Structures are given as C-alpha cells and as structure tokens.
Amino acid sequence: MDADTRLKILSQELKDVRKGLGLHQVSLPAVAGPVLRELAGVTPAEPPGAVRDKLVALVRGLVGLLPEGRRDLARAVFGVDNPANETYTGRLAAHGRVVDRDLRTVQRRADEVVYLLAELACARPTREVARAADGVPWHTKRLQVRLVLRGDDVEVFETRRIVSHEPDLVDVRHSLSVGPSGQAGGPVDLAALGIDEISGGEVRALEQVSADRVAFTLRPPRALGPGDEHDFFFRVRARAIAPFYCCTPEFDCERFDLNVRFESHRLPARVWRIDGEFSKEAADPTPSRPSAHVDDTGEARAEFEDLRPARSYGIGWVF
Incomplete structure (x- = not known):
C-alpha cells in the first residue's frame, strides 16, 4: 500500500470512529479499520475490551501531538471528553458555541483535524506513534x-x-x-x-x-x-x-x-x-x-x- 492510499484509508477510518459517541460508542472495536488497528498494536486474538483500550489510547495520544490550537476541537471530534453523551453533531455545535463559530465552519475544521491526525500518524515512525498511544510523556x-x-x-x-x-x-x-x-x-x-x-x-x-x-x-x-x-x-x-x-x-x-x-x-x-x-x-x-x-x-x-x-x-x- 503506497503512502497516499494509506493516508486516505486512515482518514476514512478516523471519520468512522468519530461518528455517534466517538471513542465511547459501543461498536468501537468493530468499527475501527485495519490501518487504525495496526497503529494501535491490536492483535487478532485480543478481546473487544482490550481492543477498545488500545484504540482510545492511540487516538488520545495522537490528539496530544496536534498543535495546541487544534487540540480542543480534536477532543470534541472524537468525543474524548463527552460527559453529556453528545452525538457527533452535538459535540461540534457545543464547540462552535465556545469558539463563536457556526456549525458548518466547525464541520469543515473538523474534517481538517481528521486529515491532520491521519497525516501525523502516517508521517511518524510506528514506534513514535506507539509511544504516544502508550501515554509515555x-x-x-x-x-x-x-x-x-x-x-x-x-x-x-x-x-x-x-x-x-x-x-x-x-x-x-x-x-x-x-x-x-x-x-x-x-x-x-x-x-x-x-x-x-x-x-x-x-x-x-x-x-x-x-x-x-x-x-x-x-x-x-x-x-x-x-x-x-x-x-x-x-x-x-x-x-x-x-x-x-x-x-x-x-x-x-x-x-x-x-x-x-x-x-x-x-x-x-x-x-x-x-x-x-x-x-x-x-x-x-x-x-x-x-x-x-x-x-x-x-x-x-x-x-x-x-x-x-x-x-x-x-x-x-x-x-
């Protein structure tokens, strides 16, 4: 798989993960695609709970690698902090009220954040991505x-x-x-x-x-x-x-x-x-x-x- 194809596939896989309750959706282990699972270090024999933990750690780690100005939006996109169990659109609307932007603008920026996250994951060595996922400071x-x-x-x-x-x-x-x-x-x-x-x-x-x-x-x-x-x-x-x-x-x-x-x-x-x-x-x-x-x-x-x-x-x- 060439680099451009891998980036495109990972971007789509991240868009699938952000739907609904994001990282808190019940179907997260099944929704995550092969590239995302590979980056998270998921093995075929692992139970859903272990898969979920690895996927959440990976996305959290990658969000932490984003520039400061993008981090809050990325957390909203993937529902990293979602105490109200808001859906994807609800999370974006809430973020829009905080930054004083309409929903359409926030949706466009959310797509940009997903692409940047995929780009980060693909550009960095697998070992470096794993460090971010493991929470190593x-x-x-x-x-x-x-x-x-x-x-x-x-x-x-x-x-x-x-x-x-x-x-x-x-x-x-x-x-x-x-x-x-x-x-x-x-x-x-x-x-x-x-x-x-x-x-x-x-x-x-x-x-x-x-x-x-x-x-x-x-x-x-x-x-x-x-x-x-x-x-x-x-x-x-x-x-x-x-x-x-x-x-x-x-x-x-x-x-x-x-x-x-x-x-x-x-x-x-x-x-x-x-x-x-x-x-x-x-x-x-x-x-x-x-x-x-x-x-x-x-x-x-x-x-x-x-x-x-x-x-x-x-x-x-x-x-």
Whole structure:
C-alpha cells in the first residue's frame, strides 16, 4: 500500500470512529479499520475490551501531538471528553458555541483535524506513534555520561537530550543508582550527595526511593510541547559506588554513550560491557560478558542503541 492510499484509508477510518459517541460508542472495536488497528498494536486474538483500550489510547495520544490550537476541537471530534453523551453533531455545535463559530465552519475544521491526525500518524515512525498511544510523556534521544573515579570520590557528568510526547511538559522525573555510600551498605546519605544542575533547567524534589537509588525532578526553563527536544546537563558527586555504572531507562532511550575514567595508578583487573540485562543481574560479576577496553589514559567506553525500558546497559569492573 503506497503512502497516499494509506493516508486516505486512515482518514476514512478516523471519520468512522468519530461518528455517534466517538471513542465511547459501543461498536468501537468493530468499527475501527485495519490501518487504525495496526497503529494501535491490536492483535487478532485480543478481546473487544482490550481492543477498545488500545484504540482510545492511540487516538488520545495522537490528539496530544496536534498543535495546541487544534487540540480542543480534536477532543470534541472524537468525543474524548463527552460527559453529556453528545452525538457527533452535538459535540461540534457545543464547540462552535465556545469558539463563536457556526456549525458548518466547525464541520469543515473538523474534517481538517481528521486529515491532520491521519497525516501525523502516517508521517511518524510506528514506534513514535506507539509511544504516544502508550501515554509515555517523553523519551531519551541521547544520553552521554562521563564517570570519573578519584579514590573514594566519584563524579558523574550527565548530558541527556529528551523528546517530549505531550503538551506542556514541565517536569521530567529522573532517578539514578549511586551504589553503597561507604556506610557499611547503609542507605544513601542525601545530605552528602551532591546533584548540581549545570545547564538546561533545575533539579527539584530530591528523594530516596531505595537503599541505593535516588529520584529527582528536572524542570526545563519552559514547558515543552510534543516533539520538542531539550538538553539537561548536570553533575552528581558521591562517595564510593558499586563497581559498575548502568543506565536502566524507564522509557525508551535511542542512544547511550558511557565513558568511565579510572585513576592511572589504580586500573581495574577486568572491565566488561553490561548489555540489556535485568537490573538485579547487572551487579553480578560472575556471568561471562564481552570485555571493554581500557586505553592508555585509563578510560573505558561503551555505546548502546535502542535501549529497552527496565533493562540495564553500562560497564562493570573489578580491581
């Protein structure tokens, strides 16, 4: 199926979905066409309730990707918020009263919104559409980490470029593991942990979420819209950490570049890559893993692409 045909078919399928009560119509799972079902990730064996949930999530996600000026109309077109159980024409008439436009004008603009939504869905990679459908607020386009070991002191310099998936994204929740704090395996000492924003926003609401993991909020200088990219650069200072460093993303991460610098007089006996392992296994030095090279300056590097959420990627070592 060529791109123009796919766009035309999807536009018609979206028009079928908007009829009656829109996303709240009883027949939604049966009404949705094959292209829409494909974009929503519907499988043949799924029951109607699961199909409905996926279709609603997809349309909601796509509506969130529209420019702000079109979003309210799109929500009315598909009945995203329809407490009065209004029919399609009733929803458009109500929207027309809010924006002071007659029904014919609103109907014309509703057709434009449907086309724009179909165009968005067809133009973006399937994975990006799926992110919108899943309600993922953002993902990491590129993460660059430089870890410097100096005796018992550790510095982590992190530059993270995120891509927003939703309108008005103002808080980016972030967490990291800092390993043992040197207190006989006790919990992280938040007072001794230094997290400094260098550029791209500010660090807020630092809290401990487990014995060796802390979470905080990164706030950009302005709200981000769908598709907006933004760089955060911050530094973390800690006491001796566990002998590994990993990224375990909550959401998708397209690329992760890690550089670990050891002291020239204290080089590790062995260094290895940790590539897509479960987080509980990442700290275990026992499994056989690919070696990572330490160069003449005491640096080890690793690059990873298309990181899976809840899996760990990084470098481990033993002295």
